[in-house]
Amino acid sequence: MNDERLTNLRHSCAHLMAAAVMELWPHARRTIGPSIENGFYFDFDFGDSKITDGDLPHIEAKMHEILPGWKNFERHELDTDAAKKKYPGNVYKYELIDEFAAEGQKLTFYKSGQYWDLCRGGHVEHPDRELKHFKLLSLAGAYWRGNEKNKMLTRIYGTVFPTKKELEDHLNMLEEAKKRDHRKIGPALELFMFHQTSPGMPYWLPNGLIIYNELVKFWREDHVKRGYKEIASPLINKKELYVTSGHFEHYWENMFISKTADEGEYGIKAMNCPNAHVVFGSKTRSYRDLPLRLSDTDTLHRYELSGTLNGLLRVREFRQDDAHIYVTEDQIVSEYLEVFEIIKRFYSIFNIPYSFRLGTRNPDNFMGEISTWDKAEASLKEILEKSGVEYFVLEGDGAFYGPKVDILMKDVLGREWQMGTVQLDFQQPLRFKLEYIDKDGQGKTPICIHRVVYGSLERFIGILIEHFAGVFPVWLSPVQVVVLPISDKHSGYAKKVQEQLMGKGIRSELDSRNEPLNARIRDAQLQKIPYMLVVGDNEIKNSTVSERGRSGKNYGEIKTNKFIADIKEEIASRSLS
Numbered sequence: 001m002n003d004e005r006l007t008n009l010r011h012s013c014a015h016l017m018a019a020a021v022m023e024l025w026p027h028a029r030r031t032i033g034p035s036i037e038n039g040f041y042f043d044f045d046f047g048d049s050k051i052t053d054g055d056l057p058h059i060e061a062k063m064h065e066i067l068p069g070w071k072n073f074e075r076h077e078l079d080t081d082a083a084k085k086k087y088p089g090n091v092y093k094y095e096l097i098d099e100f101a102a103e104g105q106k107l108t109f110y111k112s113g114q115y116w117d118l119c120r121g122g123h124v125e126h127p128d129r130e131l132k133h134f135k136l137l138s139l140a141g142a143y144w145r146g147n148e149k150n151k152m153l154t155r156i157y158g159t160v161f162p163t164k165k166e167l168e169d170h171l172n173m174l175e176e177a178k179k180r181d182h183r184k185i186g187p188a189l190e191l192f193m194f195h196q197t198s199p200g201m202p203y204w205l206p207n208g209l210i211i212y213n214e215l216v217k218f219w220r221e222d223h224v225k226r227g228y229k230e231i232a233s234p235l236i237n238k239k240e241l242y243v244t245s246g247h248f249e250h251y252w253e254n255m256f257i258s259k260t261a262d263e264g265e266y267g268i269k270a271m272n273c274p275n276a277h278v279v280f281g282s283k284t285r286s287y288r289d290l291p292l293r294l295s296d297t298d299t300l301h302r303y304e305l306s307g308t309l310n311g312l313l314r315v316r317e318f319r320q321d322d323a324h325i326y327v328t329e330d331q332i333v334s335e336y337l338e339v340f341e342i343i344k345r346f347y348s349i350f351n352i353p354y355s356f357r358l359g360t361r362n363p364d365n366f367m368g369e370i371s372t373w374d375k376a377e378a379s380l381k382e383i384l385e386k387s388g389v390e391y392f393v394l395e396g397d398g399a400f401y402g403p404k405v406d407i408l409m410k411d412v413l414g415r416e417w418q419m420g421t422v423q424l425d426f427q428q429p430l431r432f433k434l435e436y437i438d439k440d441g442q443g444k445t446p447i448c449i450h451r452v453v454y455g456s457l458e459r460f461i462g463i464l465i466e467h468f469a470g471v472f473p474v475w476l477s478p479v480q481v482v483v484l485p486i487s488d489k490h491s492g493y494a495k496k497v498q499e500q501l502m503g504k505g506i507r508s509e510l511d512s513r514n515e516p517l518n519a520r521i522r523d524a525q526l527q528k529i530p531y532m533l534v535v536g537d538n539e540i541k542n543s544t545v546s547e548r549g550r551s552g553k554n555y556g557e558i559k560t561n562k563f564i565a566d567i568k569e570e571i572a573s574r575s576l577s
């Protein structure tokens with residue numbers, strides 16, 4: 001089924017749900033009911049009535065009852081007065097009707113069975129046959145038109161699929177996603193937390209910071225080998241820096257601003273580019289210095305609306321595995337191919353499938369000459385073809401300074417996430433008057449490639465938590481090994497083993513609590529610790545440990561030194577097993 005047909009199916013089902021709600025709560029005032037990714041919603045003002053999750057099955061039953069009478073969607077045109085009469089006392093619809101009328105739009109209504117609604121269209125042809133496989137999912141509060149100054153409405157979410165099988169698969173996926181929700185696993189494994197005084201800004205707890213630092217370490221090691229040079233720069237800069245970069249004009253409202261007593265406004269860093277350009281421009285550069293790859297992972301802040309914050313997936317404070325690469329025009333292709341190699345390497349480490357999406361010029365928000373854009377877009381298409389990775393084009397999705405290639409990854413549940421991005425920028429180097437001295441002794445403007453591979457580390461970790469359901473590969477596991485003495489008299493040996501592990505840089509703990517061994521094994525499994533080493537009389541006698549995996553597998557007795565060599569190898573190779 002193509003996207004448009006799915007959209008029509010979902011939106012049609014929103015009509016059906018509203019019809020059922022209006023029969024059950026005739027005084028409710030209905031507002032709008034669009035299709036969304038994987039489903040639809042409808043917003044209602046229920047007045048004094050309170051509805052709960054327990055009402056959803058009643059609404060579903062009513063929908064099934066009404067559905068056989070819905071043979072089609074019948075189109076009608078009405079004038080403003082007649083339209084308003086359809087919605088006695090519904091101020092929301094009046095507002096919409098007046099707006100559509102003022103824009104000179106025709107007021108179209110669609111009727112199915114006994115139900116009418118103001119709508120622009122986009123429905124299925126045979127609702128009675130096509131809308132059978134739906135499910136209502138949840139309730140939420142939502143401000144009318146998304147504005148918190150308006151009244152809070154009740155939003156009902158649902159989903160619908162062309163077949164029973166697709167609906168069931170989707171519902172199973174949602175169940176599994178719930179179990180994997182990083183907002184639950186994160187606090188349970190003590191990875192991160194939030195506090196009401198800093199919405200959207202994670203606190204990294206010791207376990208989570210280990211994962212964070214391991215990801216940065218891997219990034220750093222790999223990029224040093226590839227000739228990247230890491231910098232760090234101020235977190236706040238005077239407004240003038242952002243005037244130069246164009247962010248003052250295009251992005252200021254999304255930034256946190258710091259006011260000073262007598263130096264005007266400072267912008268709190270929301271992106272690394274401007275300061276990278278300052279570093280590039282700080283000395284005379286030669287063509288021999290290019291490509292110059294300046295990387296950094298400074299902390300960024302962006303003012304996301306509070307209603308859009310979502311665990312680690314949408315935050316206000318984050319770091320990126322960022323880099324700005326300054327190249328000559330004939331280095332673009334080879335540098336892109338190199339960046340695509342890095343992406344391949346990073347995503348294969350996690351065994352995550354990915355694809356590319358090319359975002360082109362947004363006609364309403366861009367800097368520079370159209371001809372430059374056309375050239376850049378054409379060369380990116382050529383590079384994407386060459387790279388052999390699956391890609392598609394999203395028109396108008398470019399950054400304001402240049403086209404971009406986004407990395408989309410698919411997690412284990414088949415959900416697609418936008419991760420890193422590679423952006424081609426002809427504009428900012430000009431604005432910052434960046435220059436290198438070319439072979440002919442002339443000053444020329446470099447081109448900048450902005451690139452992140454993980455994207456935001458916060459978001460990447462949020463998705464990794466859900467992808468692995470908290471069962472991280474050993475190299476990322478906050479605790480890699482726990483040593484479990486069978487009884488008190490084995491504690492001394494257990495402690496020695498654990499110290500030996502620590503001495504080899506293996507993150508390990510000793511659990512000699514006065515609890516039955518089975519209970520301690522269960523606790524270690526709940527914490528998803530990859531290896532449990534049980535020690536008793538035999539192990540002491542043989543200088544061994546008895547190795548167990550977190551899945552419950554018993555590997556048996558192994559020489560302690562051999563275990564250490566094996567796990568060190570597993571960590572060093574960043575193996576997934």
Ligand SMILES: [Zn+2]
Nearest residue numbers: 110119120121
């Ligand atoms: Zn409609």
Ligand SMILES: [Zn+2]
Nearest residue numbers: 271272273450
């Ligand atoms: Zn940048």
